[in-house]
Amino acid sequence: MVAQSVFFYLFAAIILFSAVRVVTSNNVVHAALYLVAVLAAVAAEYVLLAAEFVAATQILVYIGAIIVLFLFGIMLTRAKLGSDQDLTHSHWALSAATALLMFGVMGYALVDQFHWTATPMPADTRLVSVAGSNSATVSDSVFTAYLVPFEVVSVLLLAAVVGAIVLARKD
Template sequence: MLAADLLVAQNIGFGIIALLMVVGALRVVTVNNVVHAALWLVVVLSGAAAQYLLLSAEFVAITQVLVYVGAVMVLFLFGTMLTRARIGAENDLNNKNWKIAIPVSLLMLGVMSWVIVDGFSDEKLIDNPGEMTQVPVQLISDDIFGPYLLPFWALSFVLLVAVIGAIVLARKD
């Protein structure tokens, strides 16, 4: 196997970012301060954007940063601060029988890892690393406005309904 086929730099980058993402995700679900959880979620979402760059999907990566890190996080912080009397650590963020969730999620992880390792054990992402190029945005737009136009319309209606619904739900009458 040639050294170029191994993509050493990409693999090291993947490992570091993956470790950051897993640690951040664990902190999101275990930390007992809602604002800190939101900030750890920023780490996970930015790491996901970096992984999308490794997968040569730059348009999706930039959209991820704009929508998630930009807009959704602001929404979360607003939601936290509008529903919280105090900002700070609290110790009643978990259910009273939260321990049941640990074996459930570990069981799911075991089954999914087994299936993935069984099905894709040493299948390479690309057979010829030299062919890995950035996805042109033109191809994505041809895809969205060509074969996937109907889902795009449906998505527009979903966004419209979400905006109207959020206004109706949150307005004082």
């Protein structure tokens, strides 16, 4: 196996283990910290796919900002710090069956449709051939082809900030 495969399976194992802990942990703060592990390992998978700008954004926005928001949310809602058995429904087995059924259908469809086709773009040649990094290509296309969606997202973020302040403010 080449190093890329080794690291793919290493990070995939980290993602799956930590994601299961996020949804099964009895401690809210532990769940948030396992979410950090999931997000960091997903960023590593982006690097494997030669999307280093998205990986950097993932770390800055998700781990830097969203996790802090979650920790604030946990503390402001005075969640029980420590073990809490009341975080999961009594009908969790039904939810697990639903999720497994969904994975069965999706997994069958994916294996049936895509077989095991190699991703045709070799990462190292691509980084050289595009004459610049993935970051340069992303910024070029964000400010040309995707300019209107980009501006719409800016307005959406502004609206979300104003909305969050209006909702959470004590009046």
